[in-house]
Amino acid sequence: MKMLVFAENWDGIFKKSSFEAISYSRGLAEQNNYELITLCFNNVSEDELNKLSKYGSSMVITTNPIDKVDSISMSKMISDLTIQHDIKLFVFSSTYSSKMFAPRLSAKLNSSIFTNVVELPSSVNPLQLKKKVFSSKAFEIAKSSSEKNIIMLHPNSYGVKEFSSDLKSSEFTAESNSEIEIINIEKSSGKVNLSEAEIVVSAGRGMKGPENWELIEELANCLNAATACSKPVSDIGWRPHSEHVGQTGKTVAPNLYFAIGISGAIQHLAGVNSSKVMVAINTDPEASFFKAAHYGIVGDAFNVVPKLIEEIKNIKN
Amino acid sequence: MKIAVCISCVPDTTSKINFTENNTEFNKEGIQFIINPNDEFGLTKAIFIKEKNQAEVIVVSVGESSIEPVLRKALAIGADSAVRIDNKAKDSICVAKNLSSFLVENKFDLIIMGKESADYNGGIVHGIVAENIGMQFVNACVGLEISDNSYIIDREMEGGTEKVKIKSPVIIAGQKGLVEEKDLKIPNMRGIMQARTKPLNVLESESFDFIQSIEFSKPSENKECVFIDEENVAELVKILNEKEKVL
Ligand SMILES: Cc1cc2nc3c(=O)[nH]c(=O)nc-3n(C[C@H](O)[C@H](O)[C@H](O)COP(=O)(O)OP(=O)(O)OC[C@H]3O[C@@H](n4cnc5c(N)ncnc54)[C@H](O)[C@@H]3O)c2cc1C
Numbered sequence: 001m002k003m004l005v006f007a008e009n010w011d012g013i014f015k016k017s018s019f020e021a022i023s024y025s026r027g028l029a030e031q032n033n034y035e036l037i038t039l040c041f042n043n044v045s046e047d048e049l050n051k052l053s054k055y056g057s058s059m060v061i062t063t064n065p066i067d068k069v070d071s072i073s074m075s076k077m078i079s080d081l082t083i084q085h086d087i088k089l090f091v092f093s094s095t096y097s098s099k100m101f102a103p104r105l106s107a108k109l110n111s112s113i114f115t116n117v118v119e120l121p122s123s124v125n126p127l128q129l130k131k132k133v134f135s136s137k138a139f140e141i142a143k144s145s146s147e148k149n150i151i152m153l154h155p156n157s158y159g160v161k162e163f164s165s166d167l168k169s170s171e172f173t174a175e176s177n178s179e180i181e182i183i184n185i186e187k188s189s190g191k192v193n194l195s196e197a198e199i200v201v202s203a204g205r206g207m208k209g210p211e212n213w214e215l216i217e218e219l220a221n222c223l224n225a226a227t228a229c230s231k232p233v234s235d236i237g238w239r240p241h242s243e244h245v246g247q248t249g250k251t252v253a254p255n256l257y258f259a260i261g262i263s264g265a266i267q268h269l270a271g272v273n274s275s276k277v278m279v280a281i282n283t284d285p286e287a288s289f290f291k292a293a294h295y296g297i298v299g300d301a302f303n304v305v306p307k308l309i310e311e312i313k314n315i316k317n
Numbered sequence: 318m319k320i321a322v323c324i325s326c327v328p329d330t331t332s333k334i335n336f337t338e339n340n341t342e343f344n345k346e347g348i349q350f351i352i353n354p355n356d357e358f359g360l361t362k363a364i365f366i367k368e369k370n371q372a373e374v375i376v377v378s379v380g381e382s383s384i385e386p387v388l389r390k391a392l393a394i395g396a397d398s399a400v401r402i403d404n405k406a407k408d409s410i411c412v413a414k415n416l417s418s419f420l421v422e423n424k425f426d427l428i429i430m431g432k433e434s435a436d437y438n439g440g441i442v443h444g445i446v447a448e449n450i451g452m453q454f455v456n457a458c459v460g461l462e463i464s465d466n467s468y469i470i471d472r473e474m475e476g477g478t479e480k481v482k483i484k485s486p487v488i489i490a491g492q493k494g495l496v497e498e499k500d501l502k503i504p505n506m507r508g509i510m511q512a513r514t515k516p517l518n519v520l521e522s523e524s525f526d527f528i529q530s531i532e533f534s535k536p537s538e539n540k541e542c543v544f545i546d547e548e549n550v551a552e553l554v555k556i557l558n559e560k561e562k563v564l
């Protein structure tokens with residue numbers, strides 16, 4: 001049987017989520033003797049393409065540039081490929097664009113679709129998977145009744161695993177006549193992207209005011225981390241909305257999450273509790289965050305964070 | 318102009334999640350249901366458009382009769398009518414297929430959904446509906462303006478936002494930013510009175526069998542938090558670096 005994994009690139013560069021999707025797919029393919037095809041949009045340099053082989057891609061199909069917002073042309077291209085190659089199983093990471101076209105593809109193919117999948121299937125015939133539900137407050141085991149299936153991975157739950165293989169590539173030309181006009185793109189420049197970050201430094205109302213975020217940014221800088229915040233902090237405009245994490249903001253799952261001056265309300269935890277290691281810094285020993293955190297320091301952020309910065313600089317040098 | 322706002326009725330965000338029937342059903346006992354937070358931004362946006370450009374706003378939800386109070390709340394906020402498609406709404410594909418049949422029969426210029434629902438968190442109902450009814454779709458919208466026969470939409474993407482222009486009709490999935498938190502509409506007395514007499518139509522649903530739920534479980538409880546003295550930050554850094562290997 002043939003399966004396809006989508007390796008998304010951003011301006012010609014692959015990120016961790018693409019490598020994770022490939023690692024997962026390789027694991028699945030090895031386990032079941034499936035033939036794995038990797039799909040990659042746009043013009044990616046040969047060097048960059050070769051990186052895919054480190055995680056187990058051996059057969060890559062590249063395409064002409066495709067407009068990333070246009071879910072109609074994106075899903076059409078993949079469904080054309082599906083017909084050509086008789087693909088039955090698809091793996092996507094949970095990026096903004098995958099979330100636009102993978103559901104579309106599922107409707108086109110009349111397939112089942114599973115989101116927030118956290119591990120390899122416990123059975124493949126019928127396909128049975130474990131996924132996160134209720135804002136990561138629970139898991140569900142779900143079974144497919146369809147012949148074709150789409151798996152969308154929960155970020156950072158399978159991890160990146162190396163598996164070297166030789167790479168063969170071929171090209172696929174799709175028609176791309178988008179009805180969508182892009183007016184402009186605004187990049188949040190220079191910063192580490194919150195959804196992709198390995199480390200997130202997040203702060204709440206305990207920081208007292210926006211002027212004190214210099215401390216948070218300095219800590220983030222020396223860790224090459226992204227910054228995040230609690231909902232009230234973005235509501236009062238101390239920080240941009242794009243940094244709001246939680247049930248009503250972004251969901252993040254980094255390797256390390258610092259919660260500084262954040263009380264640990266259930267709505268906040270729902271968006272961050274998939275993090276591998278959580279560290280809470282709070283003046284209040286009763287703060288709920290200490291019930292969820294792996295490590296805690298009871299203390300004043302204005303005192304603890306500068307020390308933390310110093311110690312981290314020490315080990316980094 | 319005709320706007321549909323698809324709302325998912327979800328457990329209040331403070332709810333403790335438990336299961337019954339041998340962990341095969343979500344335990345609704347004592348749970349307060351609310352308009353899915355992402356959908357609330359979309360509903361308010363629809364009311365703003367109505368106030369400015371004259372529009373008819375219809376809220377649509379797939380669910381059992383227990384969600385009707387939530388639909389009444391949407392009517393009190395300002396929707397003109399509500400439609401409930403009678404179904405347990407346990408799987409996204411089934412929800413999407415039922416929404417699609419309604420949305421294709423009743424032509425809309427704009428269909429507003431939320432980026433994701435707080436219960437099943439699929440973030441996929443909109444994409445499936447878009448394909449079923451053959452409409453363009455933009456996810457993660459943080460801004461929407463109407464210009465002539467087009468929409469100017471700001472969408473969030475990895476590491477930034479993008480402004481795009483799309484011809485009507487379109488499906489958007491909204492979130493905070495589509496309107497500001499402080500501008501969210503809450504029902505007033507007059508709205509609540511009017512909501513009682515606004516139409517709430519119930520439609521029959523079709524069932525589809527794509528995905529079967531086998532069992533739910535809860536994450537294992539965390540081990541105790543390890544406390545480190547605030548005078549001993551170096552130890553924390555050492556643990557994170559050497560034991561956890563996350564630095
Ligand atoms: C429908 C709904 C959805 C919600 N969604 C979200 C969401 O997605 N994300 C989210 O974050 N919240 C969400 N909330 C809000 C949530 O309930 C909490 O109110 C919020 O998370 C609290 O933010 P906070 O921890 O920054 O502030 P607070 O609760 O005010 O906590 C501040 C913390 O800082 C500590 N502190 C004070 N001074 C210091 C100091 N000098 N050093 C160290 N610590 C200090 C205090 O002890 C306290 O624990 C939602 C609420 C609702 C009703």
Ligand SMILES: Nc1ncnc2c1ncn2[C@@H]1O[C@H](COP(=O)(O)O)[C@@H](O)[C@H]1O
Nearest residue numbers: 325378379430431433434439440441442
């Ligand atoms: N039962 C439902 N009835 C109406 N709309 C729904 C329902 N479930 C989901 N939606 C819509 O689809 C969006 C995404 O939901 P989901 O795919 O479940 O995360 C929600 O924000 C709603 O706008």
